[in-house]
Amino acid sequence: MPTETFADLVAAEDVLLFVNAAITATGQREFRSQADRQQLSLDFLHEYVRVNYRRVYAASLALDINDHNAVRIVHGLLEHAAEATAEEKRTEGRLIAARLAKLPPQRVYRLFRGLRAAKVNNRRTRAIMRDWLAARPDPAHDAVKYRSGLKNAARHAHLRLGESGGGGHGGDGGRGGDGELGDFLFRPGKLPRYRHRLLDAWRRAPYEQGAVDELPFTVAEGFAARHGMKREAFLERMAPRMTRLERLRTQRQRGAASPSELPSGVDLTVMPLTRLALYVLSFPAEPRRRHREELTSALRTAxxxxxxxxxxxxxxxxxxxxxxxxxxxxxxxxxxxxxxxxxxxxxxxxxxxxxxxxxxxxxxxxxxxxxxxxxxxxxxxxxxxxxxxxxxxxxxxxxxxxxxxxxxxxxxxxxxxxxxxxxxxxxxxxxxxxxxxxxxxxxxxxxxxxxxxxxxxxxxxxxxxxxxxxxxRTGLAALHTYLDRQVARFVAPGQAGDPR
Structure with missing residues (x-):
């Protein structure tokens, strides 16, 4: 078995230092450090590890790092694609596709916007964007909820939007295709109505209050304000269309700074453990005592x-x-x-x-x-x-x-x-x-x-x-073996093609 050199041990320390940062740091203020210091520290670490340990930098996408750093890694890999070998690009493509599939869509659209601003428009980047957009379950929902993000991505990836909103590839300069999704995004007002109910609800929402109820909650909020709808009445009407997190968030808003009751209609036992702990701690001591059995049971279940x-x-x-x-x-x-x-x-x-x-x-x-x-x-x-x-x-x-x-x-x-x-x-x-x-x-x-x-x-x-x-006491070889095992496990369930 080869003996680890001092350089190998130092490299392993560098890698672990970056992994710890990628798990915990988000560039936001902490108790003992301001946001600008956090951001400066992260900037250095990302560039240092990408330049010196690119293989590990990409492999970090397979670990339990936070979304903020996952997006930064994807951006760094795509922006500096020339630094990678052909084999590295193949592995990176699979890792990026698997990681984007796990990210919240708003973060992915923000990443695409950043890539466009940085003028990163190589073939591999366009392929990754097209594949991710083609895999979205309801492009019309994205067109309504993430309108500017989808428009930006379609332009940047030269995406031809058909009637289904899927990824017909091709080239009309990102102006959208012949389908109604392209008309909705790039030629609003051209069609008198849309066949897709969400697109048509968005068209009718400025002058028809009933259409507001058909829209996603975050989109409907803006139209409700324009119609002068009372907040309480609006929230009652939208309750069936809210996600669990939206119901929790609006419950806190309605309960002021010191909520005293748990929200009705929310199953706490299905919440992720850490998110549930955050929610529990948002209540003062007395409500926690009063709902001890329910909260304890939910935490144990999670x-x-x-x-x-x-x-x-x-x-x-x-x-x-x-x-x-x-x-x-x-x-x-x-x-x-x-x-x-x-x-x-x-x-x-x-x-x-x-x-x-x-x-x-x-x-x-x-x-x-x-x-x-x-x-x-x-x-x-x-x-x-x-x-x-x-x-x-x-x-x-x-x-x-x-x-x-x-x-x-x-x-x-x-x-x-x-x-x-x-x-x-x-x-x-x-x-x-x-x-x-x-x-x-x-x-x-x-x-x-x-x-x-x-x-x-x-x-x-x-x-x-x-x-x-x-x-x-463990060097770089053992760490690489561990990372390779994690990468294989991460990309195996959903082989999302091989964009390069």
Whole structure:
């Protein structure tokens, strides 16, 4: 087996640093850093990794990175296509197609707009855009809801829009085809009516209130305001057409700053775990107490779904969870670090063997449903308490700012590893939901403990696997093997062609 060189170990560190950033950083303000510093830090990392480790840069699309960085990676790969070999382009094409299929459509249309602004218009870019647009389930819905985005993409990809809105390829300079979708986008007013009900509803909406009810909620809002419709009456009429998230958002708006009741007609048990935790934390303490049974049941159901085949397989588990004041996040990421910790609490309970889970919050609370961000971060004392249980796994969920006293957690873990548990009977991992712009990484509690960035608690099992690479004992070859395995798994379910 080849011996890893020092350069290989450094390269592995560089790659993991970027992966952690791509998972946690969104260029928005964090508790301890402003948005401009976040953005500058991300700009450097993206260019550095793309230029020096392009293969890994592309492979990151197969990992649990956030949408913001996925879009940036796709843009970077397409804008600098000349730097890639033919084989790299083939792999990148499959990765890009698979990742775009997972992204929210508004982000994809924003990406296409950015590519057009940057004058990225090579053959591979046009093929990727055409294939993604052709795969959209209802192009007429996109024409109504994402009108400017679809127009921009059709022009840039020289897309010929037929009656079905599908991707007939060809060339009328992006002016649209002979079908009504092209007329709707590029020649409004030419047809007296449209056969597709959504297109015709949009045509009638400016002067017919009944047509507003047929439109997607976000589009109908603008027409309702033009008609002077009362907000409450409008929301009641649109309720059947709202998505779950739209119902939750409008419920918060109607309930003012301190909602006291859960929304009717919303099944919380189908919400993703971290999103559900964020929603729970949006309520003051009293409503949480009043709806304790319902909220706890929903969180446990979501956690069980996220644990999947790993449920009950982690043995004895102890968790140190950060609910200090810094877990309040920022104006852009309000309470997100705390929500990740809350979601991890329920997920770890599902992953542990039955009756073999212990959670320790930094505040000392024993009621996770009522956690709130306050106080310092005494990680060291909580880690000591957790290790006393003799767990098979210790998971620390924190932004890494151990300050009561400063550095105690790192010293405890160093002594534990070197003196008390050199055989590593207890697996320790630290997951951090906050990107540290100054350090170009997530902040570590201890050099002896593997650390991974985390955005959604649902990704915890996969992140525990990748965190082992951050211990500095595994080099680039093993990391490439892991990434290749993830890429093969990511692109396998939906071979979306091979755009190049």
């Amino acid at each position: 956690a069980g779904r996220a644990a999947g085949p790993h449920a009950g397989s982690w043995g004895r588990v102890a968790a140190v969870l950060d609910d200090s004041y810094s877990s309040s996040g920022s104006g852009e990421k309000r309470r997100r670090p705390l929500a990740v910790a809350l979601a991890c609490d329920f997920l770890l309970a599902a992953l542990a063997a039955p009756g073999a889970y212990t959670s320790l919050w930094t505040s000392g609370t024993d009621d996770p449903l009522l956690v709130r961000p306050w106080g310092p971060t005494p990680l060291g004392s909580r880690v000591l308490d957790a290790l006393e249980y003799g767990p098979d796994r210790l998971v620390i969920v924190s932004d890494g700012w151990d300050n009561a006293p400063a550095g105690l957690a790192g010293e405890v873990l160093r002594v534990w590893r070197s003196r008390l548990d050199p055989d590593r009977r207890t697996a320790v991992v630290h997951v951090n939901p906050v990107y540290d712009a100054d350090g170009f990484d997530v902040r570590r509690v201890s050099p002896s403990v593997p650390t991974a960035g985390i955005r959604d608690a649902e990704d915890l099992p996969a992140l525990v696997e990748i965190a082992r690479f951050s211990e500095g």
